[in-house]
Amino acid sequence: MANRPPIRQLSDPGALKALGHPLRQRILQHLGIHGPATSTTLSRALGENTGTLSYHLRQLEHNGFIEEIPERSTGRERWWRQISRDLRWPSASELDEESRQLLDDITEFKVEEELELARRFFRDHQRYGEWARASRGLTHLNAEELDEFFEAYMALLSRFGRAPEDASPGARPVFLRFFTMPAAEDPPS
Template identity: 90%
Template structure:
């Protein structure tokens, strides 16, 4: 069983800048899906030159999103892996405390992520039959207090951690699988 990664709130301006570049998002997704890589293998996969990738890899490393794998690195060839983390958007209170530049960067990241999430949803609804047993979905509606929703979310995160695997520690036959979870009120008005 995998250990539950530390919670990391995206309230740090450095993290916003590191995540605010679309190529860095592509790098993180590639490392998450395909496992460790070098700037050369990323160059082939992402169609970018190795110098550009090396710069962006250093930015991701500096901000704690990836790390070098010293035992695999030799000479100029450095291997990188994504650091397992429970990344969470800032709470409403944390967001209010952020400076304007940080809020703007977070909004830009959110906009990029919305497009990415919409594309995944389109793929699911268009191609779910093709994915067979690998495509699963659920929708629900319930009535909860904010505290109950917080408990539900933490239970979900615990379940996700229980099944979290990297490419290196996955079972034979395992495939990378996108998992998404979000909640929102079903009505605009809070209960009276």
């Protein structure tokens, strides 16, 4: 069983700004799917120049989302990997106005990406065979039970979470999504 990564509550405006850039999101996704990379390999994969990528890599490093791999880095070639963290979005009520706006901005540009993943699943699920799984559910939970359910889900992610370089033979990167929301706007009286 994998060690559970440390929980990181994303309430710091600096961290939210670091995540709020679409190229940084693409960098993190690339590292998550393909594993460690240099600015040169990221440049080829993402179609950006190495200077631009180096700047964004430093921003991600400064805010604790990636780290250099010293044992692989030589001379000017620096290797980067994503830091394994249990990233949590805080509730809007816990944030100051600036952080709330940054979180709204991140959510805004992530919506289309999430919708495209859903479209791709429903369009191509038969082609993916055993790799495509889906579940939908409805239950009745109080706030404490929902917290318990969420923590159990996060523990399950930790149990099966692996970086590309630590994956089992035959493993493929798999997108996982989870969200909850009330089924009705107002709780019953």
